[in-house]
Amino acid sequence: MKSFIISSLLFIATLSNSFAQNTWTVASIPAELKEKAHAVIRNSETVFIVKNLGEAIEKQHTVITILDEQGLAYASMNLFYNKLQKVNNFEGVLYDSNGEKVKKLKKDDIQDGSANGNGTLFGDNRYKHAEFRYALFPFTVEFITETLNKNLLFYPMWFPQEDEENVTVEQSSLKIQMPTGMPLRYKSINGMAEPTVENKPEGTTYNWQVKGMKVYENETYSPKWTRYGKGVLTAPNEFEVEGFKGSLKTWKDIGLFDNTLCEGRDILPENIQQEVKQLVANITDPKLKVKKIYEYLQSKTRYISIQLGIGGWQPFEASYVAEKGYGDCKALSNYTKALLKNVGIESFYASIRGGSNERDIQTDFPSQQFNHVIVCVPMKTDTIWLECTSQDNAFGYLSDFTSDRYALLATPEGGKLVHTPVYKAKDNQQNRNIKVTLAEDGNATAEAVTEYTGLLSDDYVEIKNLSSRDEQQKQLYKSISVPSFELNDFSIQDKKSMIPVATVKLNLNVRKCASKSGTRLFLTPNLMSITHIIPPALDKPRQTEIVLKTAYTETDSVLYQLPKNVALEFKPEGVKFENKFGSYQSEFQMKDGSLLYIRRFVRNHGKFPAVSYAxxxxxxxxxxxxDRTQVVLKL
Structure with a gap:
């Protein structure tokens, strides 16, 4: 332990001396690290000193040169803390382009505020924030921080380029010091080199270091984890937080810890027990019982974030939710489990990483990688998933917030990783019928009825649930893909089923629906579903596989009532093609003064090799x- 203390003192001395050194001249940055960059990380040192199962010190020393206005976000530092994380030190210095000191942070320059969002009722999360405002680019900022951490559920996740494009790295390092008897587990991501390891009688030190990292250019449709660049995940085998001990060795162990946190917290008040039993008394189908309980939950509770209890990871008691009528994802999921248990239905607390564009967990690295909790109800022939924080979700439906990823079920035997439902092209549909009345000047009126199902319904259910019709109309204007139009009237209806449905009706005035040139009208029959985004071509071989996350089917039927004195001059042939990425089919029919356009596009779901990118x-x-094929009409 003595050498650990000595090394810590030397680290502090090194950081303090760096303030006095005139080493951060912009001229000393290698030219290749300035290319395409808005900021250069000159030096970033993270040292994580584990003292025991429940306590660690984290020191950070960061020096960043801001090259232009687009890099200004890096001229600030946020340091989050709570009752389990104490800030011991927060310093900062601003240097000009020649490395000369301009300003040092004073106590009054550091803001201190609540880090709880508007939807948080209780929480002890806070932050310290400092930023340097300087108009003479380029300039350099330096920050030194130290925190005492008593929540060792989480060890450092280190990605030198911080999941940011247009940032380069001159030098960056992570050092983790483990005491004797406490091994460190780690996983390298995206080709990060193995650490150097130093063993001493008092413990083991792991050291990762990178130098000269140029701008990291993300590839479109790439796996989520590749977008972070090189990095490493770390975790202990054992940990302790607020007197609770646990293990992260296996997913089974993590599930057992979740059970420990929930133990004894599923006791319902007597009146709620009787009310719920009476609610399902005449229902024999277990699935319908679960549906009734879920609808009861939605009608009686609402979501409010509560970031308290075992670092924010222990749910509030079911009795608390019953009394107050609110809770966070943990509390509401625990309450739902208690309601189901009360009527004889087994269910599991399910930890998951929620987010529409979130990365999934690394399944071969057991650790606390989750940020959300839902409920899983196993049935004889099916599995039901319940999102307990939503008052609007359809029963048994998971949106893109939690579908198609891994969840950890806290079963009585411990944690079990399972995959949540994947919604396929037949589940996610856009079925659209439009009737258009075209005038001789090219303007038109249109009546469109679109049925969105599955994941494609999510946005429109969200619009429907907005507080005012004006807000709904504003969002519809953003979602309608027509170049120039006026929305005269609209309606949105939704059907809550295992695959939900949203039906949107629109009445539009479409300006220049057809372009007029002399005696001709040039009409693009595909009114609302033109594909605008084409993946960019690459000037070098692609490195990552292609990931198409969401499969869907778009079907359009557009009927044009043409002006009486208009003749068809050119009608294109329909097209049909298909490959592993999807299929496309279109056709044009002319009959009794009307033009019918039919389109069907299917986008497949899956992972495809990088060599197939072209x-x-x-x-x-x-x-x-x-999609842009035109019909020519003659006046």
Whole structure:
């Protein structure tokens, strides 16, 4: 332990001396690290000193050169803390382009505020924030921080480029010091090199270091984890937080810890027990019982964030939720489990990483990687998933916030990783019928009825649930893909089913629906579903596989009532093509003064090899070209 203390003192001395050194001249940055960069991380040192199962010191020393206005976000530092994380030190210095000191942070320059969001009722999360405002680019900022951490559920997750594009790294390092008898587990991500390891009688030190990292350019449709660049995940085998001991060795162990946190917290008040039993007394189908309980939950509770208890990870008691009518994801999920248990239905607390664009967990690295909790109800022939924080979710439906990823079920035997439902192209549909009345000047009126199902319904259910019709209309204007139009009237209805449905009706005035040139009208029949985004072509071989997260089917039927004195001069042939990425089909029919356009596009779900990227780009080019096919009418 003595050498650990000595090394810590030397680290502090090194950091303090760096303030006095005139080493941060912009001229000393290698030219290749300035290319395409808005900021350069000159030096970033993170030292994580584990003292025991429940306590660690984290020291950070960061020096960043801000090259232009777009890099200004890096001229600030946020340091989050709570009752389990104490800030011991927060310093900062501003240097000009020649490395000369301009300003040092004073106590009054550091803001201190609540880090709890507007939806948080209780929470002890706070932050310290400091930023340097300087108009003479480029300039350099230096920050030194130290925190005492008593929540060792989480060890450092280190990505030198911080999941940011247009940032380069001159030098960055992570050092983790473990005491004797406490091994460190780690996983390298995206090719991060193995650490150097130093063993001493008092403990083991792991050291990762990178130098000269150029701008990291993310590839479109790439796996989520590749977007972080090189990095490493770390975790202990054992930990302690607020007197609770646990293990992260296996997923089974993590599930057992979740059970410990929930133990004894599922006791319902007597009146609620009787009310719920009476609610399902005449229902024999277990699935319908679960549905009734879920609807009861939605009608009686609402979501409010509560960031208290075992670092924010222990749910409030079921009796508390019953009394107050609110809770966070943990509390509401625990309450739902208690309600189901009360009527004889087994369910599991399920930890998950929620987020529409979130990365999934690393399944081969047991650790606390979750940020949300839902409920899983196993049935004989099916599994029901319940999002307990939503008053609007359809029963048994998971949106793109939690679908198609891994969840950890806290079963009586411990944690079990399972995959949540994947919604396929047949589940996610856009079925659209439009009737258009075209005038001789090219303007038109349109009546559109679109049925959105599955994941494609989410946005429109959200719009429907907005507080005012004006807000709904504003969001519809943003979602309607027509170049120039006026929305005269609209309605949105939704059907709550295992695959939810939203039906949107629109009445539009469409300006220049057809372009007039002399005696001709040039009409693009695909009124509302033109594919605008084509994956960019690459000038070098692609490195990552192609990931298409959401499968869907779009079907459009557009009927144009043409002006009486208009003749069809050119009608294109329909097209049909298909490959592993999806399929496309269109056709044009002319009958009794009307033009009918029919389109069907299917986008597949899956992972595809990097070498097929050119084929992927070509597929979308063909779709976009077909979507823009024109009909020529003559007046």
């Amino acid at each position: 084929e992927f780009v070509e597929f979308y080019k063909k779709v976009s070209k077909a």
